[in-house]
Amino acid sequence: MNMVYKSEQNKNIVFDDYVNNTEEYGSYYVEMCSDCYNKYKDILGNRVDDGGACGTCSVKGCENEADYYVDFDKDEVELID
Secondary structure (H helix, E strand, C coil): CEEEEECCCCCEEEECCCEEECCCCCEEEEEECHHHHHHHHHHHHHHEECCCCCCECCECCCCCECCEEEEEEHHHEEEEC
């Protein structure tokens, strides 16, 4: 299942990996590499945290090492097959 963030600028980011924290924090988070962050930073706003990411980028199709965490409220994203 993929997760889609639909920005206020009508631009979407599709993630093929994400962590569901909705029961504990009411949110989802993903990891993002520097390349994808630079591509999408204008639509991400203040959701980005640059500390401690240690996995692979969650943007669909990207396999780079992650540098950032990005948090999304559960009403900001849609889960799709």
